[in-house]
Amino acid sequence: MSTTMTTIEALDENYWCGNNKINGSFGTKTVLSEDSIVGDFDTIPLIDVAGIFSPQISEREKVAAQLYDACTRVGFFYIQNHGIPQEFVDAVFDCGKEFFDLSFDDKMEVYINNTPHYRGFTPLGGAGSPGSDGQGNMNEAFDWGHDSKLNDDPNDKFVDPHMRGENPWPRQLPKFEAVLSDYYKRMRAFGRILARNVALSLGLEESYFEPLLTHPGCSALVAHYPPQEIGSRKFGLDGHTDAECELQGRSISVTVADTTLKVFTILATGDVRALEVLNKTGHWVSAPPRKGCYIVNVGDQLQTWTNGLYVSTMHRVLNYSGQERYSVPFFFSANFETIIKACGFLQLQYQIDRVVRTDAMN
Numbered sequence: 001m002s003t004t005m006t007t008i009e010a011l012d013e014n015y016w017c018g019n020n021k022i023n024g025s026f027g028t029k030t031v032l033s034e035d036s037i038v039g040d041f042d043t044i045p046l047i048d049v050a051g052i053f054s055p056q057i058s059e060r061e062k063v064a065a066q067l068y069d070a071c072t073r074v075g076f077f078y079i080q081n082h083g084i085p086q087e088f089v090d091a092v093f094d095c096g097k098e099f100f101d102l103s104f105d106d107k108m109e110v111y112i113n114n115t116p117h118y119r120g121f122t123p124l125g126g127a128g129s130p131g132s133d134g135q136g137n138m139n140e141a142f143d144w145g146h147d148s149k150l151n152d153d154p155n156d157k158f159v160d161p162h163m164r165g166e167n168p169w170p171r172q173l174p175k176f177e178a179v180l181s182d183y184y185k186r187m188r189a190f191g192r193i194l195a196r197n198v199a200l201s202l203g204l205e206e207s208y209f210e211p212l213l214t215h216p217g218c219s220a221l222v223a224h225y226p227p228q229e230i231g232s233r234k235f236g237l238d239g240h241t242d243a244e245c246e247l248q249g250r251s252i253s254v255t256v257a258d259t260t261l262k263v264f265t266i267l268a269t270g271d272v273r274a275l276e277v278l279n280k281t282g283h284w285v286s287a288p289p290r291k292g293c294y295i296v297n298v299g300d301q302l303q304t305w306t307n308g309l310y311v312s313t314m315h316r317v318l319n320y321s322g323q324e325r326y327s328v329p330f331f332f333s334a335n336f337e338t339i340i341k342a343c344g345f346l347q348l349q350y351q352i353d354r355v356v357r358t359d360a361m362n
């Protein structure tokens, strides 16, 4: 096995498949209804994360306890008081809108398939499973991620030819690269702090993940979802978890090469409601934007690291709002060459958890 790829190791038979899937493959959970419901939004917790910046361990522990609760029960949570100024977010949205307003030919100059490392422009309908009209998801997007200019690790020896590569920037928009690069650096810095609190929430040393986050293969995208006809059975983005384990149409479930997996996603939603999260009873619950908040969700890496204790929950986008929608997910990932495997301590922990739950049911 090469050490220049992100790998999910085969999981032991006690691996619990979260609420959605087995060993990283999609969609084993039964969806009881295709229609969304106006859900109880309290089921997606709101966490004030100001305490993660506190020098006092008691403050950090208070946040960690809430993270534990949200990540084990839901896999999604809102965060407020995250310290990222709104103008940084707005600037990325503005750049995204300018980009999507370019002509199709201009956008195609940075076509994603012109790079081997998944960067640049995906046209409307160009990703996801094609429907009866041959079109995929009803969104267009621009992806960017780790490259030599964004790297902040002088010891980064990662040389994989597939994920290692430069971002193609649109020549028509002079500020685009600077704005998206600034945002990337800020979100990576925030992700590293949040990862310390995730470690604390798991009863690990706060620095536990740090050696794996020195040149993390984070990526981000700005997406545009045009309004969809109500009731149309097209998706803005079809049901998925944040694994992105798909390469050239092949779904890869156990060993994942040439792609990055997500530890967690930090999503700026804009102000248009369209995101839906599959809750534990198999219903799609709307997750509306909340002012000043990001939505964070557990990705497949974290689900694997925690042996399924933290759940990577399925979600989708349906834009029935009648408005143009934009969103900016930032996918926080580990170093490309990290081998992702469930930690022994957490395997034990989860087995104990499961015994307790079984006892409680009897």
Ligand SMILES: O=C(O)CCC(=O)C(=O)O
Pocket: 223, 237, 242, 267, 269, 274, 275, 315, 316, 317, 327, 328, 329
């Ligand atoms: O735009 C959204 O609300 C969600 C986007 C998303 O789930 C993704 O890009 O993985």
Ligand SMILES: [Fe+2]
Pocket: 240, 241, 242, 265, 315
């Ligand atoms: Fe997602």
